[in-house]
Amino acid sequence: xxxFTAWRRRPWAGYAVVLAALAAIGVLYAGFTPQNDRAEAAGxxxxxxxxxxxxxxxxxxxxxxxxxxxxxTKDANGKAIAPSLLGVGAASVDFQVSTGRMPAMNPGAQMxxxxxxxxxxxxxxxxxxxPEKREAAEKQKAQAEKNxxxxxxxxxxxxGGPSVPTAEQTDPDKGNAAAGGKLFRxxxxxxxxxVGSGGALTGGKYxxxxxxxxxxxxxxxxxxxxGPQAMPVFNDTTLTPENKRDIIAYLVKTREEPNPGGNGxxxxxxxxxxxxGWLIGLSLxxxxxxxITAKKPKKLKKS
Amino acid sequence: MSQTxxxxxxxxxxxxxxxxDRLGSTTFFKRNARKxxxxxxxxxxxxxxxxxxxxxxxxxxxxxxxxxxxMHEVIxxxxxxxxxxxxxxxxxxxxxxxxxDVRGGLLMRQLHHWAAILFMASIMAHMLRVFFTGAYRKPRxxxxxxxxxxFTLGMVEGLFGYSLxxxxxxxxxxRITQGVLEAIPLVGTYGYMFLFGGEFPEGxxxxxxxxxxxxxxxxxxxxxxxxxxxxxxxxxxxxHTAMPTxxxxxxxxxxxxxxxxxxxxxxxxxxFTFGVLALLSTLTQINPIWLFxxxxxxxxxAGSQPDFYMGVLEGSLRIMPNWEITAAGHTLSLNVLIxxxxxxxxxxxxxxxxxxxxxxxxxxxxxxxxxxxxxxxPVRTGVGMAAVTFYGLLWLAGANDLLxxxxxxxxxATTWFFRFAIFIGPVLAYIxxxxxxxxxxxxxxxxxxxxxxxxxxxxxxxGKFSERHTPVKEDDKIVILSKxxxxxxxxxxxxxxxxxxxxxxxxxxxxxxLQRAWTFDDIPVEDKGHHGExxxxxxxxxxxxEQKELSR
Numbered sequence: 004x005x006x007f008t009a010w011r012r013r014p015w016a017g018y019a020v021v022l023a024a025l026a027a028i029g030v031l032y033a034g035f036t037p038q039n040d041r042a043e044a045a046g047x048x049x050x051x052x053x054x055x056x057x058x059x060x061x062x063x064x065x066x067x068x069x070x071x072x073x074x075x076t077k078d079a080n081g082k083a084i085a086p087s088l089l090g091v092g093a094a095s096v097d098f099q100v101s102t103g104r105m106p107a108m109n110p111g112a113q114m115x116x117x118x119x120x121x122x123x124x125x126x127x128x129x130x131x132x133x134p135e136k137r138e139a140a141e142k143q144k145a146q147a148e149k150n151x152x153x154x155x156x157x158x159x160x161x162x163g164g165p166s167v168p169t170a171e172q173t174d175p176d177k178g179n180a181a182a183g184g185k186l187f188r189x190x191x192x193x194x195x196x197x198v199g200s201g202g203a204l205t206g207g208k209y210x211x212x213x214x215x216x217x218x219x220x221x222x223x224x225x226x227x228x229x230g231p232q233a234m235p236v237f238n239d240t241t242l243t244p245e246n247k248r249d250i251i252a253y254l255v256k257t258r259e260e261p262n263p264g265g266n267g268x269x270x271x272x273x274x275x276x277x278x279x280g281w282l283i284g285l286s287l288x289x290x291x292x293x294x295i296t297a298k299k300p301k302k303l304k305k306s
Numbered sequence: 307m308s309q310t311x312x313x314x315x316x317x318x319x320x321x322x323x324x325x326x327d328r329l330g331s332t333t334f335f336k337r338n339a340r341k342x343x344x345x346x347x348x349x350x351x352x353x354x355x356x357x358x359x360x361x362x363x364x365x366x367x368x369x370x371x372x373x374x375x376x377m378h379e380v381i382x383x384x385x386x387x388x389x390x391x392x393x394x395x396x397x398x399x400x401x402x403x404x405x406x407d408v409r410g411g412l413l414m415r416q417l418h419h420w421a422a423i424l425f426m427a428s429i430m431a432h433m434l435r436v437f438f439t440g441a442y443r444k445p446r447x448x449x450x451x452x453x454x455x456x457f458t459l460g461m462v463e464g465l466f467g468y469s470l471x472x473x474x475x476x477x478x479x480x481r482i483t484q485g486v487l488e489a490i491p492l493v494g495t496y497g498y499m500f501l502f503g504g505e506f507p508e509g510x511x512x513x514x515x516x517x518x519x520x521x522x523x524x525x526x527x528x529x530x531x532x533x534x535x536x537x538x539x540x541x542x543x544x545x546h547t548a549m550p551t552x553x554x555x556x557x558x559x560x561x562x563x564x565x566x567x568x569x570x571x572x573x574x575x576x577x578f579t580f581g582v583l584a585l586l587s588t589l590t591q592i593n594p595i596w597l598f599x600x601x602x603x604x605x606x607x608a609g610s611q612p613d614f615y616m617g618v619l620e621g622s623l624r625i626m627p628n629w630e631i632t633a634a635g636h637t638l639s640l641n642v643l644i645x646x647x648x649x650x651x652x653x654x655x656x657x658x659x660x661x662x663x664x665x666x667x668x669x670x671x672x673x674x675x676x677x678x679x680x681x682x683x684p685v686r687t688g689v690g691m692a693a694v695t696f697y698g699l700l701w702l703a704g705a706n707d708l709l710x711x712x713x714x715x716x717x718x719a720t721t722w723f724f725r726f727a728i729f730i731g732p733v734l735a736y737i738x739x740x741x742x743x744x745x746x747x748x749x750x751x752x753x754x755x756x757x758x759x760x761x762x763x764x765x766x767x768x769g770k771f772s773e774r775h776t777p778v779k780e781d782d783k784i785v786i787l788s789k790x791x792x793x794x795x796x797x798x799x800x801x802x803x804x805x806x807x808x809x810x811x812x813x814x815x816x817x818x819x820l821q822r823a824w825t826f827d828d829i830p831v832e833d834k835g836h837h838g839e840x841x842x843x844x845x846x847x848x849x850x851x852e853q854k855e856l857s858r
Contacts, residue, residue, distance in 0.1 A: 184599055197597055200609070202711055206716060206717075207719075263591070264412055264591030267591050270597060273475075273593070281427050285428060288350075291350075293347040296345045
């Protein structure tokens with residue numbers, strides 16, 4: 004014991020204890036974490052690869068207008084050709100690319116909705132009879148989904164921004180259609196028409212129709228969240244996520260609802276009704292009038 | 307005007323005698339049951355309106371059994387679950403109840419609305435027929451005025467009717483009605499408060515919807531019914547005009563007797579009207595109020611249009627520049643006042659004044675019972691087409707957002723197009739129509755002069771080819787020769803230097819100028835009694851007139 008006590012009082016003893024403790028912690032740490040480290044390294048490699056894929060897709064399809072680093076481009080007069088993508092977020096990318104608006108074909112008053120380019124087209128037919136065809140289609144679809152996700156992740160990595168809503172947030176069955184209808188009429192109908200048949204805006208712009216099934220709940224949510232093109236942003240304080248889900252419920256349930264009174268005539272109001280009244284109603288009656296006042300053939304004239 | 311009709315078969319005489327024996331009104335029935343009606347498809351257009359009106363009364367009565375004209379606020383909880391828990395007026399809730407819970411309610415609502423559309427459309431078509439054939443001429447000016455009155459009342463009736471369900475679309479229409487009332491100088495605000503019973507939409511006691519209901523189901527239909535009766539009685543008394551056909555003269559009506567032929571035809575036509583309305587109401591949806599939602603002053607929808615007969619007002623409002631005058635603390639809203647009053651005032655006022663203007667200009671005070679072919683009155687037809695163009699362009703302008711959206715053109719471009727087109731379009735329509743009429747007159751003259759082409763090519767002994775013309779058929783000839791050629795203008799002063807009566811003063815000068823414009827380029831169509839000879843119809847005596855027309 005005497006020897007230990009003597010060593011304890013040596014001048015270097017304190018340093019030795021600290022060193023020993025550090026070494027012990029190091030050994031313990033090394034003992035507990037090596038596997039985590041390896042997994043993280045592997046995950047990082049995969050994420051980097053995905054990000055690289057996103058970057059490549061970006062360079063190939065987007066960079067010519069939006070710039071090498073998503074900073075946007077301007078023409079000689081300083082007028083923006085394409086906006087900066089820093090901070091637009093994954094939701095915006097998902098909306099623009101999945102609706103086919105981006106990559107844009109030719110700049111006009113507004114980018115029209117169109118079929119997405121094959122690289123991002125997740126809406127491919129997969130129900131083939133032949134297994135090899137089905138497999139190819141499923142592979143293509145999976146690739147398109149991955150491409151879209153990678154591109155979203157890449158743009159989000161440039162500056163954050165709103166992310167893609169979850170399935171829970173956009174489920175029409177969880178929303179209140181009656182409340183959604185009220186919100187829709189107050190906030191959306193002035194441009195999109197009362198059931199979302201679309202409407203004209205100033206300067207050649209327009210509010211696109213929302214009453215076809217290819218407009219997905221996710222896209223509707225993203226549009227409200229990010230305010231694409233002429234649309235204002237309805238952030239989560241203006242319309243809470245529940246409000247947004249109610250609006251989705253109203254739109255989806257209304258467009259799926261059959262017209263109880265017969266053909267809906269486009270659900271655009273009295274203009275198409277007037278047209279039908281003249282073209283169908285009055286035309287048929289004029290034909291009837293011509294029929295009953297027609298001159299009788301000579302042989303029947305006696306009657 | 308005497309009437310000719312073949313002697314009636316025994317069965318018909320028998321049933322008339324039955325009535326005569328009991329009601330003792332032999333002469334009345336004899337005279338009226340055998341009343342002769344001329345036949346032409348365009349004479350049935352007015353009947354569509356009559357029968358639609360009957361259907362409107364019947365279906366409307368059905369709807370009143372369930373409709374609650376009340377602005378009392380309720381929370382909906384019914385069959386249309388997409389509106390459950392939404393606050394709305396009792397009127398809107400009861401309209402939903404009729405649509406979804408009353409047996410046959412939606413069908414009746416749709417029948418009522420389609421009948422209203424057809425009522426107004428057929429009145430428009432009927433009025434155009436009357437105008438373009440000159441059927442409004444003496445002695446029928448009063449019926450023409452009654453017709454314009456009924457059409458105007460029909461517009462108001464329709465506006466009040468589609469406002470009753472108190473949905474978002476109709477509320478928007480009432481909001482515009484409020485704006486129009488308020489734009490009237492001096493009395494506007496008072497008029498608005500008087501009709502609405504306080505501030506829109508509630509009023510002080512929710513008076514608006516009950517008031518509109520009373521006007522819609524009682525007052526206006528009552529007036530229309532009275533006018534319809536007057537219209538029919540005058541028509542019955544004056545007898546129907548006829549198309550210029552064989553056996554038809556100014557003195558004699560040629561056609562079918564009312565009983566039994568015309569009665570069967572018109573009865574069948576009621577069934578046709580009912581059938582077409584039933585077809586429309588079962589196959590096509592109209593005014594889906596459940597999609598519009600209840601009225602809410604904070605909400606508005608794109609594509610908010612009125613029913614078609616108000617479209618012309620909507621259009622003029624949409625293309626009107628934003629002009630306002632503020633003087634001495636008062637605002638004169640020309641941006642609302644002009645579109646609300648001027649275009650329809652021009653069309654309706656012009657239509658009402660037209661028979662009298664025409665009579666004054668042409669100096670024609672005779673009674674007319676045979677219609678004039680549109681080509682034989684080029685100025686009237688031209689003015690009519692100008693009015694149709696004016697009205698039609700404003701009507702289209704009322705749907706400019708839908709036109710822009712469906713045909714992918716800029717909304718602003720449509721506005722500017724219509725702003726210019728309503729001034730240029732009618733002028734162009736007048737010129738084009740008049741030239742077409744004169745061309746048709748020339749064709750008629752040519753047909754009378756050297757017959758119609760037979761399609762047979764003959765070679766003369768010298769080797770010349772020509773087409774043989776055959777004389778026009780007698781029936782066609784009667785139609786063509788119904789044209790009344792313009793008389794040579796009376797000299798401005800007679801041999802003693804006394805000016806002709808009615809040409810003195812500025813009004814006389816205007817009148818003689820207008821009369822010249824009415825007749826100067828008339829192409830005489832007359833049977834000179836030589837057929838088959840080829841010679842130019844447009845002879846030297848007309849070329850002067852032609853030159854004048856072209857150099858204008």
